[in-house]
Amino acid sequence: MDTSPPDPQLSALYQELILDHYRRPRNKGTLEHATHAVSLNNPLCGDEIDLQLRVDDDIIKEARFIGRGCSISQAAASMMTQLVKDKSIPQALALADRMSAMMQGDDGAARDKTLGELRALAGVSKFPVRIKCALLPWNALTDAVKP
Amino acid sequence: MLDVARFRADFPLLAQRENGHPLVYLDNAATTQKPQAVLDAIVEYYRTTNANVHRGAYDLAIRATEAYEAARAKLAEFVNAWAPEGVVFTRGTTEAINLVAGSYGRANVKAGDSVVVTAMDHHSNLVPWQILCQEQGATLRMVEITEDGRIDLADFGRALERRPKIVAFPYVSNALGTVNPAAQLVKLAHAAGAVVVVDGAQSTPHLKVDLQALDCDFYALSGHKMLGPMGSGALVAKPELLEAMPPYHGGGEMISRVWDDHATYNKIPHKFEAGTPNVEGAVGLAAAIGYLERIGRERIAEHEQALAAAAIDKLTQIEGVTVYGPRGKSDRAGVVSFTYGDIHPHDIATILDQDGICIRAGHHCAQPLMRRLNVTATARASFYLYNGLDEVDALAGALVKAGALFGYVPA
Numbered sequence: 001m002d003t004s005p006p007d008p009q010l011s012a013l014y015q016e017l018i019l020d021h022y023r024r025p026r027n028k029g030t031l032e033h034a035t036h037a038v039s040l041n042n043p044l045c046g047d048e049i050d051l052q053l054r055v056d057d058d059i060i061k062e063a064r065f066i067g068r069g070c071s072i073s074q075a076a077a078s079m080m081t082q083l084v085k086d087k088s089i090p091q092a093l094a095l096a097d098r099m100s101a102m103m104q105g106d107d108g109a110a111r112d113k114t115l116g117e118l119r120a121l122a123g124v125s126k127f128p129v130r131i132k133c134a135l136l137p138w139n140a141l142t143d144a145v146k147p
Numbered sequence: 148m149l150d151v152a153r154f155r156a157d158f159p160l161l162a163q164r165e166n167g168h169p170l171v172y173l174d175n176a177a178t179t180q181k182p183q184a185v186l187d188a189i190v191e192y193y194r195t196t197n198a199n200v201h202r203g204a205y206d207l208a209i210r211a212t213e214a215y216e217a218a219r220a221k222l223a224e225f226v227n228a229w230a231p232e233g234v235v236f237t238r239g240t241t242e243a244i245n246l247v248a249g250s251y252g253r254a255n256v257k258a259g260d261s262v263v264v265t266a267m268d269h270h271s272n273l274v275p276w277q278i279l280c281q282e283q284g285a286t287l288r289m290v291e292i293t294e295d296g297r298i299d300l301a302d303f304g305r306a307l308e309r310r311p312k313i314v315a316f317p318y319v320s321n322a323l324g325t326v327n328p329a330a331q332l333v334k335l336a337h338a339a340g341a342v343v344v345v346d347g348a349q350s351t352p353h354l355k356v357d358l359q360a361l362d363c364d365f366y367a368l369s370g371h372k373m374l375g376p377m378g379s380g381a382l383v384a385k386p387e388l389l390e391a392m393p394p395y396h397g398g399g400e401m402i403s404r405v406w407d408d409h410a411t412y413n414k415i416p417h418k419f420e421a422g423t424p425n426v427e428g429a430v431g432l433a434a435a436i437g438y439l440e441r442i443g444r445e446r447i448a449e450h451e452q453a454l455a456a457a458a459i460d461k462l463t464q465i466e467g468v469t470v471y472g473p474r475g476k477s478d479r480a481g482v483v484s485f486t487y488g489d490i491h492p493h494d495i496a497t498i499l500d501q502d503g504i505c506i507r508a509g510h511h512c513a514q515p516l517m518r519r520l521n522v523t524a525t526a527r528a529s530f531y532l533y534n535g536l537d538e539v540d541a542l543a544g545a546l547v548k549a550g551a552l553f554g555y556v557p558a
Contacts, residue, residue, distance in 0.1 A: 014494070014552050045509045046524050047493075047523075071491055072494070
């Protein structure tokens with residue numbers, strides 16, 4: 001049997017922080033008095049997210065999600081709901097752009113501290129078919145706040 | 148077991164390495180690799196025989212037509228069709244089923260009628276019937292499956308009480324590998340007055356299929372899942388049904404005479420083959436059939452059953468792995484669907500890919516089935532004649548690594 005150590009790219013993809021968010025998602029559940037809600041799914045793989053926001057005076061006061069999917073999509077959703085709390089909608093959309101840039105392999109974005117824990121997902125850019133997983137919650141957020 | 152090394156040498160793609168490892172291709176239920184004989188047949192057709200079929204008066208066009216019609220006869224013999232003219236070439240199973248729904252279905256299913264499908268049908272044998280029933284005001288009835296992944300015969304019987312116009316089911320489930328008791332289901336459906344549509348996408352490549360003995364009315368198959376080219380496939384039907392059906396697509400080839408405001412139609416099967424057909428696909432499919440016949444489908448089925456049994460044995464020894472579908476050896480094809488603890492199937496597929504192992508992860512175009520299994524997705528390994536026991540070992544070994552990566556250390 002092959003007992004070689006796992007590939008370093010794989011170890012980077014499935015690092016502790018990501019698995020922790022996958023197994024103990026933050027802000028999972030439904031939100032009372034949500035002002036924005038959107039459901040998105042990826043028809044190819046079946047990943048699902050229901051995202052709810054409570055926006056007050058253009059500030060995201062709270063974000064919660066219900067989702068089913070792979071470790072990458074669920075960890076990304078969990079991290080995102082933490083990061084966008086108390087951000088203005090333009091700030092949240094700017095973060096969505098930075099996240100997207102990081103997925104395209106932009107090293108500057110991967111070092112951008114404003115992305116917080118989400119930088120742990122930088123390794124996803126090495127796995128092109130998984131990029132859509134990491135961006136699913138961000139696409140939901142963008143859809144939710146669309147005027 | 149088959150002499151796998153001998154067959155592998157016939158498949159150029161299998162010699163490739165993936166991510167630095169020998170390729171372990173276990174996604175055969177999605178599509179199979181192609182032997183050199185099929186590639187050669189396609190190249191040879193274009194080098195020596197290419198012209199439009201059923202049109203030209205010159206010798207080259209006649210040879211192209213002969214090659215196309217010889218492929219039809221070969222496929223008819225391979226599945227023991229009722230007659231070669233009962234074989235309509237299509238892009239694959241999906242188009243074949245859409246043809247039946249769009250032509251036979253529209254002409255025969257009326258408001259208040261019912262159409263029966265099963266909870267293990269592929270979306271291609273479900274959505275066309277949904278569309279038909281919505282259009283006609285008919286009822287779609289989905290037959291349940293049992294816990295071990297078989298069609299629930301009691302529920303099948305109840306669905307027949309409404310005397311449905313059409314009953315559709317898969318011969319072999321693409322997601323579970325279940326080999327359904329097709330002949331028995333056909334008999335029951337006929338006794339209730341229904342016309343029977345069998346999705347043969349997963350049976351034709353792997354089992355000896357005898358349509359006259361099976362006695363269904365329509366049978367759909369795909370060439371690319373049986374060593375043939377993508378975009379090749381067929382609807383095989385009882386000729387008298389095809390005769391009575393209205394055309395599906397209009398255009399050249401399918402007509403007899405055309406006036407300003409109407410037309411008369413060609414004989415079957417040409418009535419259903421509007422436009423220039425996929426001759427290269429038909430020729431390649433005939434070469435694939437030749438390859439399969441030289442091995443024999445009984446031997447292929449036996450080989451795949453042995454691989455599936457070995458895979459189930461190895462996988463279920465890994466703590467946390469759940470294998471879906473029937474456990475009997477005789478009613479299971481070479482498809483093994485599984486989950487592994489809380490590791491999502493997509494994560495499993497990504498991890499296995501780094502070891503050069505290709506499996507499918509997802510809903511397998513069977514979302515109603517996934518709901519019944521209470522999962523959003525499964526991982527699926529599916530075998531063919533060129534897979535060996537060493538590849539089952541590689542699969543199990545890579546899964547253990549995936550478990551370690553996710554913190555599943557077997558006791």
